Amino acid sequence: MPPYGTDPAWGGRSRDVLAAAVVLILALSTLFLSVDNQRRIASGLQQSALRPFIGVQRRLGDARVRAAQVDSMLAVVDSLSAMLSTHAALVEENSTLRGLLDLSERTVPTYLPATLLRPGTPGAESMFIVDVGSDDGVTAGSPVVGPFGLVGVVREVRDREAVGIDWTHPDFRASAMVTDGSAFGLIENRPGRFREEDRLVLNGIPFNSKIDPEAVVVTSGLGGVFPRGIPVGRIDGLADSQGEWRKSYWLDPMVFPASATHVLVITGEASEAAPGAWPVGPADSTRASDGDAAGVEGGSRG
Amino acid sequence: MAEGRVVRVGVTVGLLAATHFLLHVGFSWGRGAPDLLTLAVLLAAREVRAGPAAAVGLAMGLLEDALSVLSFGANTVAMTIVGIAGALSRDLFVGDSRFFLGAYLFLGKVARDLVRWASVGDELRQSFVDQVLIDGAVSGLYVAAIGWLVAALTGVASAGRDP
Numbered sequence: 001m002p003p004y005g006t007d008p009a010w011g012g013r014s015r016d017v018l019a020a021a022v023v024l025i026l027a028l029s030t031l032f033l034s035v036d037n038q039r040r041i042a043s044g045l046q047q048s049a050l051r052p053f054i055g056v057q058r059r060l061g062d063a064r065v066r067a068a069q070v071d072s073m074l075a076v077v078d079s080l081s082a083m084l085s086t087h088a089a090l091v092e093e094n095s096t097l098r099g100l101l102d103l104s105e106r107t108v109p110t111y112l113p114a115t116l117l118r119p120g121t122p123g124a125e126s127m128f129i130v131d132v133g134s135d136d137g138v139t140a141g142s143p144v145v146g147p148f149g150l151v152g153v154v155r156e157v158r159d160r161e162a163v164g165i166d167w168t169h170p171d172f173r174a175s176a177m178v179t180d181g182s183a184f185g186l187i188e189n190r191p192g193r194f195r196e197e198d199r200l201v202l203n204g205i206p207f208n209s210k211i212d213p214e215a216v217v218v219t220s221g222l223g224g225v226f227p228r229g230i231p232v233g234r235i236d237g238l239a240d241s242q243g244e245w246r247k248s249y250w251l252d253p254m255v256f257p258a259s260a261t262h263v264l265v266i267t268g269e270a271s272e273a274a275p276g277a278w279p280v281g282p283a284d285s286t287r288a289s290d291g292d293a294a295g296v297e298g299g300s301r302g
Numbered sequence: 303m304a305e306g307r308v309v310r311v312g313v314t315v316g317l318l319a320a321t322h323f324l325l326h327v328g329f330s331w332g333r334g335a336p337d338l339l340t341l342a343v344l345l346a347a348r349e350v351r352a353g354p355a356a357a358v359g360l361a362m363g364l365l366e367d368a369l370s371v372l373s374f375g376a377n378t379v380a381m382t383i384v385g386i387a388g389a390l391s392r393d394l395f396v397g398d399s400r401f402f403l404g405a406y407l408f409l410g411k412v413a414r415d416l417v418r419w420a421s422v423g424d425e426l427r428q429s430f431v432d433q434v435l436i437d438g439a440v441s442g443l444y445v446a447a448i449g450w451l452v453a454a455l456t457g458v459a460s461a462g463r464d465p
Contacts, residue, residue: 127370
């Protein structure tokens with residue numbers, strides 16, 4: 001009769017359960033890692049195992065733009081040519097006037113063209129990668145803009161690429177004002193029931209300020225992150241009012257982040273965006289929509 | 303488990319992971335593409351012990367979280383728990399039928415979405431009904447359908463398993 005004892009399979013099983021418990025603890029610990037360590041891990045994986053897939057998206061994006069947007073790009077080039085034909089005279093006139101008034105030259109920011117990539121995985125909805133990095137002068141906090149206005153801001157910079165968040169991210173904030181300067185506030189994202197329902201809100205408007213419907217809201221330059229004058233959206237009705245001292249307004253965004261494929265990253269010290277860089281006309285004439293200018297296609301948000 | 307089977311499981315998991323990132327990241331298909339990472343973890347969990355299944359879940363979750371600035375760790379925890387639960391389910395449920403496999407993959411995907419929903423921060427947590435019951439159920443059916451096909455093609459998590 002064999003002696004009583006532990007089932008031989010039991011030892012292996014308990015070791016296996018122990019190993020699973022250790023891995024589970026490791027997994028749980030990732031939730032509590034510092035943001036720096038989380039970024040370090042994410043950055044390492046993006047530059048190693050995930051690099052080929054990000055590269056595929058970049059190449060496909062470039063090919064798609066080259067193939068499908070030639071007509072719209074030609075239209076943009078034509079518009080720019082027309083604008084530049086009058087620009088030279090204005091620059092000269094401006095320079096002369098500044099000389100007469102003893103004013104120094106205004107510093108304008110540098111715009112770096114970049115391809116915007118989206119991971120498309122759960123949890124990455126508000127994140128993007130641009131193919132310019134610290135080698136090109138991009139720093140954390142560099143604004144990212146599209147042909148129609150503000151897209152987001154760079155959060156993390158590597159040598160040749162940078163990771164950013166768009167305005168649908170819960171942490172996104174931008175100081176903004178109505179174009180005529182009559183009211184200043186803070187722009188933030190208001191989450192909807194679904195991600196597709198996320199909306200922009202202009203918060204902190206004094207109760208007595210009167211804002212016209214469809215007024216264009218631009219960055220105010222306060223806070224030093226976004227240069228003054230980048231269009232963000234149009235007023236789309238009163239969101240709520242707190243007591244009798246503060247109001248907030250819904251904004252109809254100028255750019256739906258999911259539709260942006262080619263963007264400009266603003267670098268350099270400048271308090272004001274290049275004047276006239278964005279067409280701010282009547283509603284619906286300037287918003288990103290199907291078949292519009294290069295880099296912005298479609299109108300849905302993801 | 304026989305060496306040939308180990309290789310087959312490893313290759314299947316690798317191919318599913320590569321296809322997942324190719325569809326989601328490379329081709330930007332987003333929600334249109336099935337969640338092949340969860341499928342890889344669930345299929346592997348029916349073939350290996352709890353420890354290795356947890357490790358596969360951890361690796362897949364970390365890869366997915368590397369592209370997430372919103373909720374780092376949520377996918378890692380969800381995948382690891384699904385891997386362990388899938389491996390332990392072999393002690394409770396033995397079955398090679400298509401119905402069993404479909405039900406296993408469906409419930410596994412819903413469970414993964416449930417754990418992820420619980421792990422993300424309050425700011426990002428959407429309604430339980432929308433995110434887990436509706437989204438989870440639809441994507442669970444999608445994963446189950448693709449899983450049937452993959453299991454039939456590769457023989458992973460299906461009849462003929464080595465003791």
